[in-house]
Amino acid sequence: IRTDSAVGYLSDDESHITSLDLKGHSHIVTKSESVGAVKEMSARDITISLGEDGEHIERAVLVGDASIQLAGEGGMPGRRIAGRALDVGLSPDGTTMSSLSGRDAVQLEFPADGTAPLRSVRAGMMDSTASANGELNGARLTDSVEYRELVGDPSGTSALGTPQMT
Numbered sequence: 001i002r003t004d005s006a007v008g009y010l011s012d013d014e015s016h017i018t019s020l021d022l023k024g025h026s027h028i029v030t031k032s033e034s035v036g037a038v039k040e041m042s043a044r045d046i047t048i049s050l051g052e053d054g055e056h057i058e059r060a061v062l063v064g065d066a067s068i069q070l071a072g073e074g075g076m077p078g079r080r081i082a083g084r085a086l087d088v089g090l091s092p093d094g095t096t097m098s099s100l101s102g103r104d105a106v107q108l109e110f111p112a113d114g115t116a117p118l119r120s121v122r123a124g125m126m127d128s129t130a131s132a133n134g135e136l137n138g139a140r141l142t143d144s145v146e147y148r149e150l151v152g153d154p155s156g157t158s159a160l161g162t163p164q165m166t
Contacts, residue, residue, distance in 0.1 A: 002027040003046070016054025022046040028060075032095035033071055036078060038088070039095075040069040056094030062086040066102075072111060080109040083126070097136050100128040106141070118150040 004024030008017045022028075026046040030038055044064025051058050062068070066086040072078030083106040089099035106126045110119040124143025131137040 011054070016052075017050055018054070019047065019049045022048070026062075028057075030095050032093075033075065034095065035071055035073055037071045037093075037095035038068060038090065038097060039071040039078070040067075041088075042067050043086070051092065051094070056092060057090050058094075059090065060086075060088050062088070068100075073113075077111060079111070080107075081126075082107045082109075091135070097128075098130055100126070100136060100139070102126040108139075108141075112150075120148045120150075122146045122148075 001020075001022065003022035003026040006023070007021045009019045009021075010016070011018050023045050026044065027040070027042040028046065028048070029040050032039065041060055041062060043062035043066040045062075047061045048057050049059040050056065063085050065082075066084065067080065067082045068086060068088060069080050070078035081100065081102065083102035084104035085102065087099075087101045088097055090096060091098045103125055106123050108121045108126070110116070112118040121141060123141035123145040126139050126141050128136050129138040129140070
């Protein structure tokens with residue numbers, strides 16, 4: 001964790017930290033290399049709630065130029081989510097997203113792979129959906145949604161209504 005200022009809050013018995021308020025140039029890097037796991041989070045300010053063990057992040061609220069970088073295949077960067085504000089819930093492992101919402105200038109970036117080009121989606125708002133096992137399986141994007149595929153001439157864009165992403 002890197003930040004300009006941090007305030008920690010202890011459990012009632014003072015045995016572990018329950019939450020942290022990170023203010024100014026806040027950045028968190030996890031140890032996870034699993035594909036799709038949260039690798040990095042950054043924003044002006046981040047508030048994190050920790051699990052019962054005081055070790056794993058259960059929820060993070062990122063405000064001000066918020067960004068979440070997911071781990072990709074073979075150590076490469078994976079998908080990236082950005083926006084002015086992001087709210088992410090994490091499963092007990094502290095790195096698998098179980099909920100995600102974004103507000104104001106949300107952008108999803110999907111790296112190029114063997115068959116698909118670099119893609120991005122921009123929208124005013126995003127709310128995720130989760131499967132029965134608690135893992136994210138889709139997102140609803142609203143407010144001025146724009147999809148881009150960077151193939152050949154990168155100036156092509158298309159406006160979409162309210163797409164469902166899976």
